[in-house]
Amino acid sequence: MILFTAVILLASGLGLASAEVVKQGSTCTVTPSGTSDDTSQILSAFRQCSTDSSIVFREGTYNIRQVMETTNLRNVSVDILGRWVWSADNLQYWIANTLPVDYAGLYTAWKLGGTDVSIRGHGRAVFDGNGQVWIDENRNGMAYSQNVTMTNLDMNTTSNSQWSAINTDGIDTWNSRDVHIANWRVVSGDDCLSVKGNSTNITFKNVTCYESGCAVIGSMGSNAWQPDYVDNVHYEDIRCIHSSNAAWIKTYPGTGHVRNVTFKNIEFEDVNQPVYITPCTYSGRNCDSSRVAIEDVSWINIRGTSRYNIAAGMYCSASAPCRNLRFENIDIRPKNGGAAKVLCSNIQNQATMGWQCTGTCPGNWPQQLDGNR
Numbered sequence: 001m002i003l004f005t006a007v008i009l010l011a012s013g014l015g016l017a018s019a020e021v022v023k024q025g026s027t028c029t030v031t032p033s034g035t036s037d038d039t040s041q042i043l044s045a046f047r048q049c050s051t052d053s054s055i056v057f058r059e060g061t062y063n064i065r066q067v068m069e070t071t072n073l074r075n076v077s078v079d080i081l082g083r084w085v086w087s088a089d090n091l092q093y094w095i096a097n098t099l100p101v102d103y104a105g106l107y108t109a110w111k112l113g114g115t116d117v118s119i120r121g122h123g124r125a126v127f128d129g130n131g132q133v134w135i136d137e138n139r140n141g142m143a144y145s146q147n148v149t150m151t152n153l154d155m156n157t158t159s160n161s162q163w164s165a166i167n168t169d170g171i172d173t174w175n176s177r178d179v180h181i182a183n184w185r186v187v188s189g190d191d192c193l194s195v196k197g198n199s200t201n202i203t204f205k206n207v208t209c210y211e212s213g214c215a216v217i218g219s220m221g222s223n224a225w226q227p228d229y230v231d232n233v234h235y236e237d238i239r240c241i242h243s244s245n246a247a248w249i250k251t252y253p254g255t256g257h258v259r260n261v262t263f264k265n266i267e268f269e270d271v272n273q274p275v276y277i278t279p280c281t282y283s284g285r286n287c288d289s290s291r292v293a294i295e296d297v298s299w300i301n302i303r304g305t306s307r308y309n310i311a312a313g314m315y316c317s318a319s320a321p322c323r324n325l326r327f328e329n330i331d332i333r334p335k336n337g338g339a340a341k342v343l344c345s346n347i348q349n350q351a352t353m354g355w356q357c358t359g360t361c362p363g364n365w366p367q368q369l370d371g372n373r
């Protein structure tokens with residue numbers, strides 16, 4: 001049966017070799033070519049149907065061997081019924097060609113952006129990164145992404161050894177507003193749902209993240225001379241499985257703010273350090289010089305197991321203490337039993353924030369723990 005299906009797919013792929021994108025009215029319909037590279041068909045569809053259009057990617061496997069930049073979409077609805085697979089046998093190409101997004105050294109293999117864009121996976125679409133890609137909801141510089149929704153997607157960007165030094169985030173938003181993500185399943189080597197600088201009105205609902213940083217604000221503030229703002233972010237119904245962190249914020253010692261963020265209904269299993277705040281990510285230096293203000297952040301219904309005996313390591317900059325942090329219904333238990341510590345420094349409303357601190361947090365407190373402390 002499986003063999004039969006494979007043969008049919010191959011045959012129809014060959015038969016349609018020159019007609020993979022059909023445009024009818026304002027709809028582009030794409031069929032996989034059956035070749036080792038569908039990049040040009042995908043780009044052609046996004047080009048022909050970039051405005052006031054819809055694009056349907058029919059079932060089957062789409063092989064992607066080249067970087068894609070589809071950043072000028074306007075009022076486009078995209079339905080993805082197939083599986084997108086980024087090639088694994090040309091790593092040198094990916095290393096040399098991933099698109100810079102000009103932000104803290106980030107690169108991406110697919111840069112997606114536009115206005116009024118909706119992408120629906122119907123629970124069948126799979127983005128298989130083979131370790132070298134994350135998809136990026138960004139637009140660098142002049143044009144911003146706005147009003148983008150992406151629903152029902154399955155993504156696997158697990159890093160393999162050659163790429164372990166490279167970010168393989170699930171999704172990053174940067175310079176974007178009104179981005180809505182729902183019903184995703186993400187296997188990611190790095191951060192799963194990452195909101196970076198100048199993002200406003202971003203929501204995530206019903207996402208399961210494996211092996212990742214799960215729900216994170218940052219990093220941001222990487223250029224001290226360029227302010228970075230994150231406002232109005234809502235994470236709800238997020239599950240984090242075997243992740244490094246669960247609901248957390250990391251900034252460089254820069255300027256800007258993180259304001260009005262809610263982490264609600266976050267469930268997790270075996271998470272290294274569930275709640276983490278740092279103003280000096282990666283270096284652990286100049287922590288107190290950060291002027292990225294972190295304020296009005298709520299954690300509501302946060303429950304699960306931590307890998308070690310730490311529930312939270314929260315260090316805020318002495319020159320911009322965290323303000324109005326709020327915790328409600330927190331239940332974090334070390335997976336091997338005992339009580340979980342809550343470490344806090346420079347939190348202005350510590351006494352009334354709704355969670356009892358058990359000690360102070362050092363400035364260079366690591367994101368990754370390697371045992372009980």
Ligand SMILES: *[C@@H]1O[C@H](CO)[C@@H](O)[C@H](O)[C@H]1NC(C)=O
Pocket residue numbers: 026051052053054075077
């Ligand atoms: C958006 O595009 C659709 C076609 O896909 C069209 O029917 C609709 O009128 C467009 N909306 C606006 C506001 O132009």
Ligand SMILES: *[C@@H]1O[C@H](CO)[C@@H](O)[C@H](O)[C@H]1NC(C)=O
Pocket residue numbers: 075076077115116117118147149
């Ligand atoms: C957002 O985009 C969708 C199409 O994806 C459109 O129907 C809706 O009107 C847009 N909303 C706003 C506020 O522009």
Ligand SMILES: *[C@@H]1O[C@H](CO)[C@@H](O)[C@H](O)[C@H]1NC(C)=O
Pocket residue numbers: 130131156157158187
């Ligand atoms: C994700 O991809 C990696 C590498 O290709 C693979 O080993 C792993 O089984 C995949 N995981 C899931 C849950 O699909």
Ligand SMILES: *[C@@H]1O[C@H](CO)[C@@H](O)[C@H](O)[C@H]1NC(C)=O
Pocket residue numbers: 123152182183184185206207208
């Ligand atoms: C949550 O997302 C998953 C896909 O990851 C989907 O199967 C499930 O139906 C969604 N649940 C709700 C309540 O929408």
Ligand SMILES: *[C@@H]1O[C@H](CO)[C@@H](O)[C@H](O)[C@H]1NC(C)=O
Pocket residue numbers: 177178200201232
């Ligand atoms: C964010 O959403 C709020 C409320 O929904 C709206 O008033 C505001 O204009 C939005 N901001 C941006 C930058 O889109």
Ligand SMILES: *[C@@H]1O[C@H](CO)[C@@H](O)[C@H](O)[C@H]1NC(C)=O
Pocket residue numbers: 175197198226227228229
């Ligand atoms: C963020 O937006 C502000 C203006 O609102 C701008 O000055 C700054 O350069 C932007 N930061 C980044 C990292 O793009």
Ligand SMILES: *[C@@H]1O[C@H](CO)[C@@H](O)[C@H](O)[C@H]1NC(C)=O
Pocket residue numbers: 201231232233234260262
């Ligand atoms: C805070 O963000 C939420 C969305 O997450 C939004 O509905 C609300 O209006 C924002 N509050 C303020 C004061 O901007």
